[in-house]
Amino acid sequence: MTKRWCVRARHTALGCAALLFWCASQASRAPAQEPASTDAPVEWSASERARVLTLAPLPPVPDDLTNPVADSLAAARLGRALFFDAGLSRTGTVSCATCHDPELAFADGRPTGRGLADLTRNTPSLLGAAWQRWYFWDGRADSLWSQALQPIEHPDEMGSTRLQVLRHVAGKETLRAEYVALFGPLPALEDQARFPPQARAVPAQVGDAQHQLWRDMAEADRLAVDRAFSNLGKALAAYQRKLVGGPAPFDQFVEGLRQGTLGNPAPISLAAQRGLKLFVGKADCRSCHNGPTFSDGEFHDVGLPVASSGARRDSGRFEGIQKLRADPFNAAGIFSSAPKGERASDIDYLDSGGETWGLFKTPSLRNVARTAPYMHAGQFLALDQVLHFYSTREGARPAGHHGETVLEALFLTPQELLDLRAFLESLSQPDPPAEWCRVPDAAGQ
Ligand code: HEC
Ligand code: HEC
Structure with missing residues (x-):
C-alpha cells in the first residue's frame, strides 16, 4: 500500500489530496468506540507552539564546502x-x-x-x-x-x-x-x-x-x-x-500554525495533532528527534533488545569514529576541498572513549512511514512495534553500561499510540521531482 502511494503522490495537488485522504483513513482505523473527546480541537499553549515551530520548514540544502561540484x-x-x-x-x-x-x-x-x-x-x-x-x-x-x-x-x-x-x-x-x-x-x-x-x-x-x-x-x-x-x-x-521531497502535510500544518490560518480541515488530522502534542510534550521524542530533520545529528543507545541471532554486538559509533579518522577521504584529507574547514576540525573534537560503544545515529523521522523496517539492524518491522517499545521498554537492555538514562517507559494508552503513529505518518513528503527518481534515458537526460 505504501508503495502504491509513493508512486502516485508526486508534486501535484492530487498527490497532496491523496496523501491527506490516506492519513485520514489511517487515523480512522482507530477503534470504533472512541471517547467523544477525540473530536475536540487541539489547543496549543505558547510553549508548545514555540516547540512545534522549530520542526519546520526544512531550510535549504546546506552547503558542502568539501565538494566543489556539490551544486553542479x-x-x-x-x-x-x-x-x-x-x-x-x-x-x-x-x-x-x-x-x-x-x-x-x-x-x-x-x-x-x-x-x-x-x-x-x-x-x-x-x-x-x-x-x-x-x-x-x-x-x-x-x-x-x-x-x-x-x-x-x-x-x-x-x-x-x-x-x-x-x-x-x-x-x-x-x-x-x-x-x-x-x-x-x-x-x-x-x-x-x-x-x-x-x-x-x-x-x-x-x-x-x-x-x-x-x-x-x-x-x-x-x-x-x-x-x-x-x-x-x-x-x-x-x-x-x-x-529532496516537497512539503509534508506536517510542514503545511506548521505553516498554518505560524500564520494563524490552520484551515478547515487542517492539513493534518486531529489524531496527528494530538500525536504531535505528545511528541513535543509528554513523550519527549523531540529531545533527540529535533529540528526540521527530526534528528539531533548525534548518537545514542536507546537500549534495543539484544538480537536473537546471537551475532557479535555491533559497537556502532565506537568503531565508527576510528574508521572515520583512518579514512583518507574524510573532510580533513587531501581529497577534500575544505581540509581546514569546520567539518574537518570536528574530527579532532570527537570523543572516542568507551562511552561511544553501542551508540547509533538518531535517524531522521521525515518519511518514516515509508521506510519500514526500523532501527540500525531492522529490529522492528512496523511503526507500531517501535512505538510499543518506546512506550513499554519491553525487552530493552537495562540502562546500566552506557545506555541512555533519559529513556523511561512512557505507558502510553492505545489511543495515544495511534495518535503518535498518525503524527509520524504526517511527515511523509511527496517524492523529489520525477527526473531524479528514474534511470536516465539514452541521451543521459
Ligand atoms: C535518547 C534519544 C532518543 C529519544 C528520546 C527518542 N529517540 Fe527515536 N531513535 C533514537 C535513535 C538513536 C534511534 C536509532 C536507534 C538504533 O537503531 O540503534 C531511534 C530510532 C527511532 C525510529 C526508527 C527510525 C528508523 O528509520 O529506523 C523511530 C520511528 C523513532 N526513533 C521514533 C521515536 C519516537 C516516537 C520517540 C518518542 C516516543 C523517540 N523516537 C524518542 C533516539 C531517540
Ligand atoms: C547492498 C545494498 C546497498 C548498496 C548497493 C548501497 N547501499 Fe547505501 N546503504 C546500505 C546500508 C545497509 C546502509 C547503512 C550501512 C551502515 O550504516 O553501516 C547504507 C547507507 C547509505 C548512506 C548513508 C545514509 C545515512 O543516513 O547515514 C548513503 C548516503 C548511501 N548508503 C548511499 C549509497 C550510494 C550512493 C550507493 C552506491 C554507490 C549505495 N548507497 C549502495 C545499503 C546499500
Whole structure:
C-alpha cells in the first residue's frame, strides 16, 4: 500500500489530496468506540507552539564546502547515471538503486540490506540525506561523497575496486565524456603495467595479492586513481543532494500554525495533532528527534533488545569514529576541498572513549512511514512495534553500561499510540521531482 502511494503522490495537488485522504483513513482505523473527546480541537499553549515551530520548514540544502561540484547540475546528472549503473559492481548486477530503490523512498523494505551478500545493518532512505551531519548508522563518513565510495568496494555490497569502476567509466562513452567535462582527463588506465586492472586498494585479507599490486603502483598513480575515485563520489553526492521531497502535510500544518490560518480541515488530522502534542510534550521524542530533520545529528543507545541471532554486538559509533579518522577521504584529507574547514576540525573534537560503544545515529523521522523496517539492524518491522517499545521498554537492555538514562517507559494508552503513529505518518513528503527518481534515458537526460 505504501508503495502504491509513493508512486502516485508526486508534486501535484492530487498527490497532496491523496496523501491527506490516506492519513485520514489511517487515523480512522482507530477503534470504533472512541471517547467523544477525540473530536475536540487541539489547543496549543505558547510553549508548545514555540516547540512545534522549530520542526519546520526544512531550510535549504546546506552547503558542502568539501565538494566543489556539490551544486553542479552536470555533476548531479553524472551522479544519477552512476547511481543506477550496475556496471559499478564486480558482477554487473548491483547498483546503488538495488538497495536504495526510488519506489521504496530510496530504501529497500528489508530488515537488513542485501547486495552480493547479506549485510548486518538496515538500509536508510536517501531522502533528505544532504541534511545529515554524519553518514552511516555509526557515522563513519563525514560527507555524502566519501560515504558513496564505501559501498562500491564493500565485498558484500558492490564488491568492485576503484580501478575497476574507473575502467567502467572510461569504457562507457557517455560517462567518460561527462566525467572529463567536469573533472578533466582520467588516469591513463590503458597502461596496464602502471594501472594493473586487478589491483585492489582495500585489502580483502592479510597477504592479499591484489592488494600487493596496488602497493607496488607508483605513488603518483595511486594518488591519481584515488582522486578520480573521489570525483565519482562527488558526482554521486551532487545527485543525492537533489533527493529532496516537497512539503509534508506536517510542514503545511506548521505553516498554518505560524500564520494563524490552520484551515478547515487542517492539513493534518486531529489524531496527528494530538500525536504531535505528545511528541513535543509528554513523550519527549523531540529531545533527540529535533529540528526540521527530526534528528539531533548525534548518537545514542536507546537500549534495543539484544538480537536473537546471537551475532557479535555491533559497537556502532565506537568503531565508527576510528574508521572515520583512518579514512583518507574524510573532510580533513587531501581529497577534500575544505581540509581546514569546520567539518574537518570536528574530527579532532570527537570523543572516542568507551562511552561511544553501542551508540547509533538518531535517524531522521521525515518519511518514516515509508521506510519500514526500523532501527540500525531492522529490529522492528512496523511503526507500531517501535512505538510499543518506546512506550513499554519491553525487552530493552537495562540502562546500566552506557545506555541512555533519559529513556523511561512512557505507558502510553492505545489511543495515544495511534495518535503518535498518525503524527509520524504526517511527515511523509511527496517524492523529489520525477527526473531524479528514474534511470536516465539514452541521451543521459
Ligand atoms: C547492498 C545494498 C546497498 C548498496 C548497493 C548501497 N547501499 Fe547505501 N546503504 C546500505 C546500508 C545497509 C546502509 C547503512 C550501512 C551502515 O550504516 O553501516 C547504507 C547507507 C547509505 C548512506 C548513508 C545514509 C545515512 O543516513 O547515514 C548513503 C548516503 C548511501 N548508503 C548511499 C549509497 C550510494 C550512493 C550507493 C552506491 C554507490 C549505495 N548507497 C549502495 C545499503 C546499500
Ligand atoms: C535518547 C534519544 C532518543 C529519544 C528520546 C527518542 N529517540 Fe527515536 N531513535 C533514537 C535513535 C538513536 C534511534 C536509532 C536507534 C538504533 O537503531 O540503534 C531511534 C530510532 C527511532 C525510529 C526508527 C527510525 C528508523 O528509520 O529506523 C523511530 C520511528 C523513532 N526513533 C521514533 C521515536 C519516537 C516516537 C520517540 C518518542 C516516543 C523517540 N523516537 C524518542 C533516539 C531517540
